[in-house]
Amino acid sequence: MFEARLDQAVLLKKLLEAMKDLVNDANFECSPSALSLQAMDTSHVALVAMQLRSDGFAHFRCDRNLSMGMNLNNMSKCLKCAANDDIITLKAEDTGDSLTFLFESANQERHSDFELKLMDIDSEQLGIPDTEYSATVKMPSGEFQRIAKDLGTIGDTVLMSVTKDGIKFSSSGDIGSANITVRQNTNVKDQEDATVIDLQEPVSLSFALKYINSFAKATPLSPQVILRLSKDLPLVVEYRIQDMGHLSFYLAPKVDDEDEMGEE
Amino acid sequence: MFEARLDQAVLLKKLLEAMKDLVNDANFECSPSALSLQAMDTSHVALVAMQLRSDGFAHFRCDRNLSMGMNLNNMSKCLKCAANDDIITLKAEDTGDSLTFLFESANQERHSDFELKLMDIDSEQLGIPDTEYSATVKMPSGEFQRIAKDLGTIGDTVLMSVTKDGIKFSSSGDIGSANITVRQNTNVKDQEDATVIDLQEPVSLSFALKYINSFAKATPLSPQVILRLSKDLPLVVEYRIQDMGHLSFYLAPKVDDEDEMGEE
DNA sequence: CTAGATCACC
DNA sequence: GGTGATCTAG
Numbered sequence: 106m107f108e109a110r111l112d113q114a115v116l117l118k119k120l121l122e123a124m125k126d127l128v129n130d131a132n133f134e135c136s137p138s139a140l141s142l143q144a145m146d147t148s149h150v151a152l153v154a155m156q157l158r159s160d161g162f163a164h165f166r167c168d169r170n171l172s173m174g175m176n177l178n179n180m181s182k183c184l185k186c187a188a189n190d191d192i193i194t195l196k197a198e199d200t201g202d203s204l205t206f207l208f209e210s211a212n213q214e215r216h217s218d219f220e221l222k223l224m225d226i227d228s229e230q231l232g233i234p235d236t237e238y239s240a241t242v243k244m245p246s247g248e249f250q251r252i253a254k255d256l257g258t259i260g261d262t263v264l265m266s267v268t269k270d271g272i273k274f275s276s277s278g279d280i281g282s283a284n285i286t287v288r289q290n291t292n293v294k295d296q297e298d299a300t301v302i303d304l305q306e307p308v309s310l311s312f313a314l315k316y317i318n319s320f321a322k323a324t325p326l327s328p329q330v331i332l333r334l335s336k337d338l339p340l341v342v343e344y345r346i347q348d349m350g351h352l353s354f355y356l357a358p359k360v361d362d363e364d365e366m367g368e369e
Numbered sequence: 370m371f372e373a374r375l376d377q378a379v380l381l382k383k384l385l386e387a388m389k390d391l392v393n394d395a396n397f398e399c400s401p402s403a404l405s406l407q408a409m410d411t412s413h414v415a416l417v418a419m420q421l422r423s424d425g426f427a428h429f430r431c432d433r434n435l436s437m438g439m440n441l442n443n444m445s446k447c448l449k450c451a452a453n454d455d456i457i458t459l460k461a462e463d464t465g466d467s468l469t470f471l472f473e474s475a476n477q478e479r480h481s482d483f484e485l486k487l488m489d490i491d492s493e494q495l496g497i498p499d500t501e502y503s504a505t506v507k508m509p510s511g512e513f514q515r516i517a518k519d520l521g522t523i524g525d526t527v528l529m530s531v532t533k534d535g536i537k538f539s540s541s542g543d544i545g546s547a548n549i550t551v552r553q554n555t556n557v558k559d560q561e562d563a564t565v566i567d568l569q570e571p572v573s574l575s576f577a578l579k580y581i582n583s584f585a586k587a588t589p590l591s592p593q594v595i596l597r598l599s600k601d602l603p604l605v606v607e608y609r610i611q612d613m614g615h616l617s618f619y620l621a622p623k624v625d626d627e628d629e630m631g632e633e
Numbered sequence: 634c635t636a637g638a639t640c641a642c643c
Numbered sequence: 644g645g646t647g648a649t650c651t652a653g
Contacts, residue, residue, distance in 0.1 A: 247635090248479065255450035259483070280443040281467070283450065285481040300478065453634070 107135045107171050107197040110164035114208060115189040116326075116346065120155065121181040123323035123344075123352055128153055128177055132228045133204075135171040135197075139350065143230055151316050152339070152355040154233065161349030163192075173197060173204055174226035183219045197223075233355070238333040238341070240267035241303040244287055246330040246344065250321035252285050257314045259283045262359060266309040267334060269302060276314065297328040308334045311359040317342070320354040371399045371435050371461040374428035378472060379453040380590075380610065382445075384419065387587035387608075387616055389441040392417055396492045397468075399435040399461075403614065407494055415580045416603070416619040418497065425613030427456075437461060437468055438490035447483045461487075497619070502597040502605070504531035505567040508551055510594040510608065514585035516549050521578045523547045526623055530573040531598060533566065540578065561592035572598045575623040581606070584618040 111117060124131075124142075131144035131153075141156040159165035187193055187208040194207040206219040252274050256263050260278035267273075271288040289302045323344045324330070333341035339355040346352060375381060388395075388406075395408035395417075405420040423429035451457055451472040458471040470483040516538050520527050524542035531537075535552040553566045587608045588594070597605035603619040610616065 255481075258446050258450070280440070280446065281483060281485040283447075283481060283483045285450075285479065287479050288477070290478045 106166065106168055106199055108164065108166045108194065109135075109140060109159075109162050110192065110194045112163050112192055113189070114184065114187040114191040114193040116349075117193060118181075118184045118187065118189065119323075119325045120346075120352060121177060121184055123326060124153055124155065125177040125181045126322060127151060127319050127354075130174060130176050130224060130226050132226050133173045133175055135167045135173065137167045141350075144228065146316075146319075150313075150356070151319070152231065152233075154353045154355070156350040157346065158350050161346075164194075169199055171197060171199065172228075174224035175204065175221065176224060179221060183221055186217065186219060236335065236338060237305065238338070239304070239306040239308040239335040240272075240333070242267060242272050242300070242332040242334075243302075243329055244272070244300040244332070245298055246321075246324045246327055248287065249330045249332075250324045252287075253314060253317045253321050256283060256285070257318055261314055262311050263314050263317060264309060264311045265332070265334060265340070266307075267302065267304060268307050269304045271300070272302065272332070299329075308336055310334055310336070310340065312340055312356055313359060316354075316356050320356075323352050323354075326352060370430065370432055370463055371437075372428065372430045372458065373399075373404060373423075373426050374456065374458040376427050376456055377453075378448065378451040378455040378457040380613075381457060382448045382451065382453070383587075383589045384610075384616060385441060385445040385448055387590060388417055388419065389445045390586060391415060391583050391618075392441055394438060394440050394488060394490050396490050397437045397439060399431045399437065401431045404459075405614075408492065410580070410583075414577075414620070415583070416495065416497075417616070418619070419616045420614040421610065422614050425610075428458075433463055435461060435463065436492075438488035439468065439485065440488060443485060447485055450481065450483060500599065500602060501569070502602070503568070503570040503572040503599040504536075504597070506531060506536050506564070506596040506598075507566075507593055508536070508564040508596070509562055510585075510588045510591055512551065513594045513596075514588045516551075517578060517581045517585050520547060520549070521582055525578055526575050527578050527581060528573060528575045529596070529598060529604075530571070531566065531568060532571050533568050535564075536566065536596070563593075572600055574598055574600070574604065576604055576620055577623060580618075580620050584620075587616050587618075590616060 127146040128144045129147055131142050134141045137159060139156050139158045143154045145152055183206055190211050191208040196205040202223050203220050204223060209216040256274060256276040260276035262276060264275040265272060271286050273284055273286045275284045287300050290300045293299050320342045326346055327344040331343040339357045341353055341355055343351055343353040391410040392408045393411055395406050398405050401423060403420050403422045407418045409416055447470055454475050455472045460469040466487050467484050468487060472481040520538060520540040524540035526540060528539040529536060535550050537548055537550045539548045551564050554564045557563050584606045590610055591608040595607040603621045605617055605619055607615055607617040
């Protein structure tokens with residue numbers, strides 16, 4: 106059987122809020138080492154990859170590998186029935202066709218269980234090569250979200266340019282154009298406010314702001330976001346989940362000459 | 370060239386929030402002494418006049434007079450990309466066709482520039498005679514806004530009657546009628562809460578509440594509003610901008626017998 | 634002033 | 644239903 110206990114329901118709630126707009130259905134893969142998920146977004150453009158390591162759970166038992174197909178919207182609905190500080194336990198039989206969510210209030214006064222039916226989902230599990238990236242930028246996630254939102258009012262596309270000094274986000278549209286530069290800055294009181302750039306080679310890539318803004322829904326998961334860029338490789342937008350794992354998004358760069366005309 | 374630096378972006382943000390619902394496009398006039406704007410509202414009924422004196426800016430340079438035509442909605446969109454406490458700098462070349470907004474976060478970690486295209490706008494610069502008014506009322510701007518909003522639920526028109534003791538706002542409509550009187554009151558701990566009446570002659574005038582409510586969008590600019598009234602002259606609704614200038618609105622009184630029938 | 638939540642508009 | 648605006652609490 107599979108059983109996983111998490112002291113803070115809020116973590117799972119935020120995780121689903123961050124994924125459900127991008128992905129309708131996905132398989133949660135359970136193994137003795139982790140609970141993980143990998144799925145393409147609805148339009149088959151972006152990839153979502155999540156991992157929660159078993160040692161991060163208050164209790165974790167997985168007798169044999171399981172693949173649990175879920176509708177993320179329904180799962181999110183279910184999780185909304187848990188209070189943020191509820192203790193949450195996921196349970197499934199090895200041969201069952203359902204996943205049970207158990208919510209206990211911190212003081213044990215209330216406990217609820219919700220049972221969701223599992224679905225059969227075709228999933229193409231993609232191998233994600235472990236690449237060396239030309240540029241890695243760690244910055245405050247709230248600032249990244251704000252930049253993506255602001256540029257979204259100006260244009261559809263953002264050009265990200267990383268140099269050793271900082272990262273520049275540029276966009277243009279009908280009403281004008283905008284450049285937002287965030288400087289490397291490690292001289293901060295709180296490490297959460299730092300911007301750190303690890304550069305092998307300067308890089309400049311364009312991405313659709315629509316997806317970047319969807320990724321930024323994961324902001325509540327972590328005070329920092331990590332961007333990884335390399336020429337001709339998908340951008341990685343990674344949110345670390347405290348001591349447990351991560352939620353990462355992958356998005357292929359836009360090629361210049363398909364920008365406006367939509368030609369294939 | 371033109372260059373103006375303001376330590377608090379929030380001031381410009383509030384200014385545009387207060388004007389953009391009334392005026393679509395307008396020319397910002399730059400001179401060595403001030404940045405100013407004058408425009409009729411979309412329906413050509415009310416007049417908006419704004420002035421920010423150059424000595425109120427942290428830095429101000431204007432080599433020659435410039436008239437910069439802007440779409441106020443686009444300018445507002447752009448300003449929404451600035452944080453409230455950003456330092457904001459406006460820049461334009463004498464011969465250019467664009468205005469650049471530079472935003473710097475207080476800690477210099479982030480800096481953004483937005484470039485908006487300028488427009489050609491016909492503007493009839495009106496001379497506003499410097500009149501002696503029969504009545505001048507200074508009162509808390511929040512109270513004025515609340516009164517305009519409340520009376521707007523009762524009727525379309527407000528009758529303002531000023532006597533030496535106070536100002537009475539009256540309105541009536543299908544569901545009934547309302548009178549709200551604010552007394553002169555200078556005996557307050559905080560000068561922002563004072564109501565001061567300067568009366569040459571009692572006066573009673575009617576105005577369309579629709580415009581009054583639009584003017585009240587400027588409330589965040591100042592804790593006090595100044596109303597100036599004279600028979601047969603436009604009402605002036607003035608918001609002082611701390612040490613820098615003002616945003617004023619002008620609205621002609623309604624003539625009694627054209628109230629309901631709309632006869633010309 | 635930021636963050637969260639609720640509410641109104643699109 | 645999603646987005647933006649407002650209000651409140653920290």
